[in-house]
Amino acid sequence: MYLEKLLLQNFRNYSSLNIKLNPHVNIIYGNNAQGKTNLLESIYVLGLTKSHLLQLDNHLITTGKEFYKIKGIVKKNKIKTTYEVNCNLNKKILKIDGQEIKKISDYINNSLNIIIFYPEDLEIIKGSPNIRRNFLNLELSQLSNNYLKILNEFNKLLKIRNEYLKKMSKNQSYDKTYFNIITNYFVDKSLIIYKMRKKFVEKLNENCGKIFFEITKLSDFHIEYITNFINENSENQKKEMLEKLDKNIEKEIKFGSTLYGPHRDELEFFLSENNLKIYGSQGQKRMAVLSTKLAEIDIFKKFKNTNPILLLDDVFSELDDIKKNNIIKYLADDIQVIITTTDLKKINKKKFNSVNIFKIKNGEVIKTEEVEKDERKSL
Numbered sequence: 001m002y003l004e005k006l007l008l009q010n011f012r013n014y015s016s017l018n019i020k021l022n023p024h025v026n027i028i029y030g031n032n033a034q035g036k037t038n039l040l041e042s043i044y045v046l047g048l049t050k051s052h053l054l055q056l057d058n059h060l061i062t063t064g065k066e067f068y069k070i071k072g073i074v075k076k077n078k079i080k081t082t083y084e085v086n087c088n089l090n091k092k093i094l095k096i097d098g099q100e101i102k103k104i105s106d107y108i109n110n111s112l113n114i115i116i117f118y119p120e121d122l123e124i125i126k127g128s129p130n131i132r133r134n135f136l137n138l139e140l141s142q143l144s145n146n147y148l149k150i151l152n153e154f155n156k157l158l159k160i161r162n163e164y165l166k167k168m169s170k171n172q173s174y175d176k177t178y179f180n181i182i183t184n185y186f187v188d189k190s191l192i193i194y195k196m197r198k199k200f201v202e203k204l205n206e207n208c209g210k211i212f213f214e215i216t217k218l219s220d221f222h223i224e225y226i227t228n229f230i231n232e233n234s235e236n237q238k239k240e241m242l243e244k245l246d247k248n249i250e251k252e253i254k255f256g257s258t259l260y261g262p263h264r265d266e267l268e269f270f271l272s273e274n275n276l277k278i279y280g281s282q283g284q285k286r287m288a289v290l291s292t293k294l295a296e297i298d299i300f301k302k303f304k305n306t307n308p309i310l311l312l313d314d315v316f317s318e319l320d321d322i323k324k325n326n327i328i329k330y331l332a333d334d335i336q337v338i339i340t341t342t343d344l345k346k347i348n349k350k351k352f353n354s355v356n357i358f359k360i361k362n363g364e365v366i367k368t369e370e371v372e373k374d375e376r377k378s379l
C-alpha cells in the first residue's frame, strides 16, 4: 500500500496542500518550524485518527480556523481508496470512499498501516513503563482489531476491580461473588493480552537484532517482555494467576488497586546483557528504537497482508555518516517511505532508485526533484 495523494485544509500551518507522493521514497526538507513534522502528523492522523504526539484534535486545526480536513488517496493492489478525516471543534467525521464510518475501530482496521519513527520515540527506552506499554498497545491495535477489543474490555475490568479494592480498603460493604467474577474475567483477559504481546515481542526479536547489527555493527540487540504475573512454563497459568491474586489480596486492599496484570508489565531493551536504558548511549537508544520499528515492517507484511507506510521524522540528526548510509541501505525498495530532514545533504539520495524531493517553507510544499532510475512505476 502507498499514499498516492495527500490533501490538507487548515491542518496546523497548512492552509491548503495538495501533493502527489512517490510510491517509494519521499524526502521532505526544510528549516526548523516550517511544517515537516506537521505533514507526517497529518498522514498519521489520516491512518489512525489521532496524533502520534497525543495532541488534542483542536490543536491540529490552524489557529483561528474552525475545522481541518485531511484527505488521502491510497493505492493497494492497484485499487484506489479515498480516506478522509474531517474535524471541527465538536466532532470528527471519518470516511472511506465517501462513506461515513461511525466506529473508529472499523476505520482504523481498514485504513492505512503506518509505522512512524520520530524524535520523541527515544522515550520508549528512556521514559516511564507506561510509554512502553502504550507502544505495545498502539502497534498491536493496528495489527489486530481483536487486541483493541480485548484491551478495552480489560481496562473496564481493571477499573471495576480497583473500585472494589478501594471499597475493601475503606471497609465498605461489597458483593464478594461479583468481585470474584470480575477477578476471573480479569485473569482471562490478562492472559490473552500477555500472549499477544509476548508473541509480538518474539516476532520483533526475529528481525530487530539483525537490523540493529546492519546499522551499528553491534551484535545481540534484543527485547525482553517482563511480567510479574504469569509463569510462562506453568501447566495451568490461569489457576496460578488466581492463586497469586488470592495470596496477595491483603496487599492489594492496602494499596486499593490491582498490583498484578498486563497494566504492570514491562519491556526491556538489551545490547548483549546490558540494559540500554541504563548503559546505552543516546545514539544506541535511537538505533534501538529505530531497529524495533523497522522490524515491524515484516510483521505488518505478514499479519496485515500489505506493506505499511514508513514515516521517518528527523531520523538522521545526531548520527554519524556511516550509520546514516547503513539506514539508507536498509530502507527496503518495496515500501513507501517518507523522510524529513533539515539538511538535504545529510541524505545520499543517489542510493535510492525512485525518489521525490520536496522543499517545505512555511506550510508550502514544492516538489524540487523526481528521480526514477528504473522502470518500476508502482508497488
Ligand SMILES: Nc1ncnc2c1ncn2[C@@H]1O[C@H](COP(=O)(O)OP(=O)(O)OP(=O)(O)O)[C@@H](O)[C@H]1O
Pocket: 011, 012, 013, 030, 031, 032, 033, 034, 035, 036, 037, 038, 039, 059, 060, 061, 062, 063, 314, 342
Ligand atoms: N494549530 C496550528 N496552527 C497554525 N500553526 C501551527 C499550529 N500548530 C503548529 N503550528 C506551527 O507549525 C510550525 C511547526 O511545524 P513543524 O513542527 O512541522 O516544524 P518542523 O518543520 O518539523 O520543524 P523542526 O525541524 O524544528 O522539527 C510552527 O511554526 C508552529 O507555530
Ligand SMILES: [Mg+2]
Pocket: 036, 037, 038, 313, 314
Ligand atoms: Mg519536526
